[in-house]
Amino acid sequence: VVEVSAKHDWAERYRPNTLSGLEGNEDRIRRVRQWLDRWVSGSVPKKKGLLLSGPPGVGKTTLALAVAEDRGWTVIELNASEQRNASAIRGSATRGSQHISLDQFSSEGPPSGRTLILLDEVDHLSGGFARVSEERIERALEPTEDDSIVLRGDSGGKAELLNLLSSTRQPVIMTCNDPMRLWGSGSGWRRNRDRLLRLAENVIFQRVGRTGLRRVAHKVLDAEGMSIDPESLDALIEGNPGDIRALVKDLQSLSSTERGHITLTAVRDLSEVAVRDAHVDVFKAMRQVYGNRSGSQAGRILMNSDKDPDEMIAWFAWNNQSVMDQRGLAAVSPAMCRSDSSLATKYTNRAFRSWYWGAALPAQAAVAYSPSTGGSDAYIGYPNFLRRGSESWRTGQLVERLSELLESSRSSVREDLWPNLLAVHDRQLGGDPSDFSVAIRLGLSAEDHLSLHGMPKSHRDAKTIINAYEEVGGDQEKDKESEGSEGS
Structure with missing residues (x-):
């Protein structure tokens, strides 16, 4: 079945199997070749893994397979459709990385064969970087009918990935579309990123240019015996x-x-049908808006973003601070305030019209004011208060406790109240960990207050804040008791 589907899928049929057939990203391809050449020469790189990151469809997986084909190397591949928990990676990739290729024992020339370990779409590995015990991994590797000791999903997969990179004797190539998804959305994402990039180089791929796309199109059409007008190809x-x-x-x-x-x-008919699939990720959308001078184009970019209007205003509020100077921030401030007010109409107006045009206001303001730091080349950051809000331990016990205190549904607290609480308490936006007013008013604990500020209990200031919080909370309880006794 696989062979038949591959035969009829042009993307697989015309996938280049050698480096000479690749288009675009020449500098990145050169870096990959130089890294692999060090394995061939016996000078094993300090970083024994490569992370090929970038948008889909630019040739990351194709490059990995092509370099192995060019060198005659064996490939051990784990893709997103397979289980990639700790035991699965240990059983196939980690153990396979400890042995030399059988090709090295062939009688044809010197031993130069390698085994390339390829892990495709590692950003789809779920869970965090917490390790699974060696006992559980080894037991899961043993053939058994006991489902209780089988590792589910991607459990421990990211931790085993680090183990693979630190212990491998063979080159490891990983591909991903969204590195942030790999690092995780919790407060420890930087630590996760640094742990992995100490063991692997990150090679960032770019979209293929029009010249490269044109060459690919002609190559495919020539092979299929078809033709296309120049203007039709340009439109495509x-x-x-x-x-x-x-x-x-x-x-x-x-x-x-x-x-x-x-x-x-035919091309125009296809584009009308396929436009629904043209959503761009929020990082690209933000760069396009900041680098644009057309209000109508900015509106279209925003509509094609993969974020809804509620989230987009948070992204503009966060990134305007780094893209614009003080004069620019003052100029766009009225539009940001008007936008924030209009977004609330989703609770009173089921037509949601103001919801959408309200979200467009920050984009229009960004277009009207020329950014001070490069526009389309600006660095786009992930809003910290959104990042922290997705941590499972927060959206569990604390959200549930808030829903009980406020007699509201968990979904309402999570979607409507939670992002605002995080924004108010975010230290980079002026949140003061020593201001306990909101947390005490909501009846939260000292640990909950730390969570709102993104501070673990191990933080050097945590103990001081907890003691101060409990002291203030205790004083307020005494005041309430005294007021009650006076009233009686």
Whole structure:
């Protein structure tokens, strides 16, 4: 079944199997080749892994498979469709990385064969970097009918990934689309990133340019005996965000409706149908808005973002601080305030019209004011108060406790109250850990107050804050008691 589907899938049929067939990202390909050449020469790199990150369809997995094919290396591949928990990675990748390739014992020339360990889409590994005990991993590797000792899902997969990178004797290549998803959305994401990048180089791939896309299109169409007008090809590439795989799939779709020649009408019809799939990630959308000078284009970019209006205003509020100077922040402030007010209409107006145009105001303001730090080249950061709000331990016990205290549903607390609480308490936005007013008013504990500020109990100031919180809370309780006794 796999062979039949691959045969009819043009993206697989025309996937290059050698480096010479790759398009775009020449500098990145050169870096990968140089890194692999060190393995061949016997000078094993200090970082024994490569993380190929970047948008989908730019050739990351294809590159890994092509370099192995060019060198005649064996490939051990684990992709997103397979279980990738600690025992699965240990049983296939980690153990396989400890042995030399059987090709080294062939009679043809000197021993130069390697085994390439390829882990595709590692950003789809769920869970954190917490280790699973060696006993559980070894027991899970043993054949058994006892489901209780089988590791579920991706349990311990990220921790075993670190173990693989630190102990491997073979080159390891990982691919991912969204590194932030790999690091995790909790407050420890920087630590997770640093732990992995101490063991692996990060090679960031870019979208393929129009010239490269045009060469790919002609190569595929020539092989299929089809033709296309220059203006039709330009229109097809115009709607493509630099994704080779998407381009080849579009050509296959067009081939099923056109007989030998692709017309401009067919391309336009396809673009109208496929526009729903053209959502861009929020980082790219923000850079496009900051680098734009057209209000209408900024509106379209915002509509195609993968975030809803509620989240977009948070992204603008956070990133305006680094993209704009004080004069610019003052200029866009009225629009930001108006936008925040209009977003509340989703609770009173089921047409949601103001919700959408309200979210467009920050984008229009950003277009009207020229950023001071590079526009489309600006660094886009993930809002800390949104990042912390996704941590499971917060959205569990604390959200449940708030819903009980406020007699509200957990979903309402999580979606509506929680982001605002985090924003108010965020230290980078002026939140003061010594201001206990909100937490005490809500009846939260000292540990809950620390959580709102993103501070673990192990933080050097945590003990001082807890003692002060309990002292203030105790004084307020005494005041209430005295007021009650006076009233009686």
